[in-house]
Amino acid sequence: MASVKLTTSDDKEYTLDRELIFQSNLIKNMVTDLDVFDAPIPLPNVTSSTLDIVIKYLKIHKDDPPPPDKPIEKAVDDMIDEDKELMKLEFNIMADVILAANYLDIPGLLDIGCRTVAWHIKQCKDYHEIREKFNIPKELWRSEEEIAEMKKELNGILG
């Protein structure tokens, strides 16, 4: 079994089976184009902790058939239980995983990440809750200076 070496941004080295890592289209294309197996491939955007989660996913979906070209099914909970357990993460880590999946070009993992985020959005009741959960800063429709001016004008009118 030929193996592929990867180095993360933390300078940690991983040696993985070819069949396992070839689920990501980026590395597959890189290896097949360059024909280099010994030299480690650097991944500057991916940390070791996120790569662990990605490798867990790859081990679960080792024997899957290639995905067919069909339109997107909109059921949010249409996932395997193992994937559900895998994606029980904090949002910060989940965002990193999604970004890594986007970078490594793993369509299955990206799909699952998007589905979990959508599921979390579905659980929220208000937009306040969504802001708290996903760390979105509160935006004002007008800037604070404008609001202060308006308040001054209102006070002048009201006396």
Place this chain on the structure above:
Amino acid sequence: MTSLEQLPLEILLSILLFVPDTDLRTMTLVSKKFRTLATDPILWKMIFTERNLNQVNFLLSKADRPDRLDLVRRNILRSSSSITSLTNDINTGSYYSGPFGVTSYQISVLLKQLQQKRVLTRHLQKRPTIEDLSQRNLVTSSSIAPSLHAQILTLTKEFKRMRLAAQMSKRKSVNQLPKNIAGSAQSFISKNLYPVHGIMERKLLKRQLRNGLVERSDISIIDSRKLIRNEPYLASLICPSIRPKIKYYEALTFEL
């Protein structure tokens, strides 16, 4: 702390693809970026196509069908459905398929007329004779021609009148009638002359009323005898034409 907004746009859009449309509306309230993303027209198009997939599939299956205008240009359809508007189009010269279409329309009209004529002649040849109809009791007088019907009607009328005149000349006078019938005048009136009787009665009543009105006493005489007080209500009873005046004055007093 990474926020959801820091993710690239294509990932955010693919997340929003899985969010149901009711939650998309709440997503518009989160921030400006999500407002533009959640109101994306392509996203909503996808939602609506999924909602009524049957209709979309039906429309897509019929996509190759040519337009009505195309059919008219190829001389398959006429420009307008009703014949009156079509003739108007021909007269004004705004017919789609030009002079060729006009001639084809005129030929079609001639052909229709010919066909109608042929059908009519066929039916006339097949129609039953008068004798057959009379045997089936559908026609009463088989021998008389239809042009003589009016004369027959006038003759029958005159015959009836002559018979009535003969009966009138034969009838007895009132004196010659038997006593039982002549004596009971009221029954006679009630039977034959009831409407006249009613009119006479009404006329009598009218005359009596008029006499009474002419002989009635004046208001001054009634006043002197103190039979009536000078109250507006009673005055209005006696002379109803005063009523609006009374109302007017009453309103004035209320205002004061």
